[in-house]
Amino acid sequence: MEAKDFDLQNIDISWCPGCGNFTLLRILKETFAELQIKPQDLAVISGIGQSSKTPHYFKANTFHTLHGRAIPIATAVKSINPNLTVIAEGGDGDMYGEGGNHILHAIRRNPNITNIIHNNMVYGLTKGQASPTTMLGVKTTLQVEGVILEPFNPIAVAIALNASFVARAFVGDIEQTKEILKKAISHKGYAIIDIFQQCPSFNKINTFEWFKQNTYYLDDKHDPLNRIEAFKRSIETKKLPLGIFYINEKNSFEENIGLYKDNKDPLCFRERASDKIQKFIDSKMR
């Protein structure tokens, strides 16, 4: 398969020139192609925001849903049809703000989905207000004297909740981001991948260059199975680490509900024997 197998014709992309989303769109197509995942077997569930429009720009089963709600929808999709590769995609406002509660509980529930968060540290669609990841002191039209809320640290939160797979990437590095994404998608269980990207229209501070200067990759010495070390790295502020912070192999939600133990058929293709209810009523209710 090739990335162009995911191309859609005649699309009118609504992103600004220079947006990090363009790179991520390319990265996604190449990643799915390299993983040999057919568009028909892929379900990309997104929330609301510029990043959540991404699934409209490549071939996949798509559900562009409500602000913050991609995760519960993706969770249910995977439980009804585990044969699908399920992605929950959105931005930092969508996932960490509006959908914040769902992330916490998706980590606990551990569905086998990949949660991609476009993190440009600003609101794009609503034009430049602070997002949960905007740095302290940054001035916007709403935070006129600068952000006073402590920025949300998704990596530290995920490790604190003992998440199954925790990673961070930067769209400026296509190859590394693809490698991290491939591992996230292939990982069994909930994989969160926070992806730094520039917003040339509304974030004049955390630019492409800024991300380049202020990030570094975790090296081979980092043991992703060591939770304490992973947490230490996640709270570093001088330079922000990229790569796979933490891996915690455990049963997925679909395994834990026990409905796929003896029967691998997706629930959506199973038929309940029609007299099963009748037998139940006539025996158990008497």
Place this chain on the structure above:
Amino acid sequence: MEDISIVLCGEAGQGIETIEDILTKILKDSKYNIFAVKEYMSRVRGGSNSTEIRVFQKPIRAYVDRIDLLFALSNKSLDHLKDRISDNTIIFGDKEILGDIQKVIDIPLSKITKKIGSSVYSNTVTAGVICGMLNVSEYEFRNFITKYFEKKGEPIINKNLEAASEGFELAKKIIESGVTIKVKKSEELSRDISKDILISGKDAVALGALAGGCNFISGYPMSPATGILSFMSTYSKEFEVVAEQSEDEISAINMAIGAWYAGGRGMITTSGGGFALMEEGVSLAGMAETPVVIHIGQRPGPATGLPTRTEQGDLDLALYAGHGDFARIILSPGSIEDCFYLSKYAFSFADKYQIPVFILTDQYLLDCQYNIPSLDHKKYGIKRYVAQTKDDYKRYQFTKTGVSPRGIPGFGEGLVIQTGNEHDETGHTTENAILRKKMVEKRFNEKLNQIKNEVIYPELLGGKAYKYLLIGWGSTRNIVEESLKQLREPKLGFLYFKQLYPLPREVMGYLINAKKVIAIENNASGQFANLIKRETGFDIKNKILKYDGRPFSVEEVTTRIKDILEE
């Protein structure tokens, strides 16, 4: 006596539910018709809760204020029920707890259970007294108790058998003292009641959903709707249904929508306050044309209101939930049978029209139980409307009916593209004005017109050639039906609506035939009467409304109907 009303009253955590469970089953096995309903306070311990069990020859399935036998198990019981206790009420209780009240027939539970070893056995002693009074065979009672406590092991069984003997012994003494109760058994009836099923409203909703193919349920615990989720959780493996307690109600409805998108049949169960959080999901289902089944077990609002009590106050909420115009269906079962059949049908409806379908019940209906011959899983059939896709598949293809073939991801060569934004036929977003208009008409007008062709008709009870017509919906059904039997007014009919929206096209036909139309609703504004006015222009002036958090009783309905007829 034709029927007796037994009321058990005690504190939360005292075990009234166990007594109810034992009594309803053993009495049904002894060929009595059974109706039971509970009212309880929103607390885990203390307070005063009561259960009414009606035992009767003919099948009657409604709440009455009248108490024939009262088992007052706590010192607050008599005060809690003071408005319902009459001179004819026979009161039983432990004088050590209630004090030496002359009217009370002593059942010295503390003394007896101390002898047996623990106060937990007071449940079996009380059940024994009641069964002894009602002439249930002690042999059968002992067999039942042995089976009931089978899993708890022999020592516990033996203690309960000892408690049973004490109960029967006490009943014998009470009868010897001149207090006797006789209810005709239903042996004269053509069918054997002991072979009936005994089922609650909540179990009927859950089983109906399963019969409708439900394989996904999500919810956040909230009285009185949690029972459906716990039923599904208990039988998750047996029926292959994902039953998930979600982090909040918003997650619950979005999960159910996701389940449908993937080809499952999802439902959510909640009450009004929880549903308030789900409204955006209803909008999404409307715009994305994704089916979803929403069960709302109504309780009095606004806000937390009266968490454990009953009301029919959420019709407006269901009717107007979600912004924008799109089709929906609202069902309102009023009997346990309809809880099953309509919950089942809701899934076919939702699947066929790709819309939200509401099932409105309430605390009273969910918490009541009675015996019926059985439920027929074949009735209403089960239809699936999922289409296998080709590579040129368009999720929102325009059709004559407004309904597009619904594909699911991974079933066929097509891609299933959905969005909560306005979209073109393929499912990609658009701001084209012509497309927008066509899509609104597809989702709203065209679907609604189709649905109106297969509305579930209201049932006309009582006088077919009516001059006076009562209009009701949902849980008032059985209460009004019993009231009609008492009133014996041949010119009085009762139109029980099981589908509230959309209304049948012929609804005016029913209304204009009556000289007087009376709406009966368990809410303060007459929400259904208002809906009828909105849809037909017909203004129902007479309303019997109740909004104190309690269900109507047969007596109250009878009195209030009489008052209006005599006006």
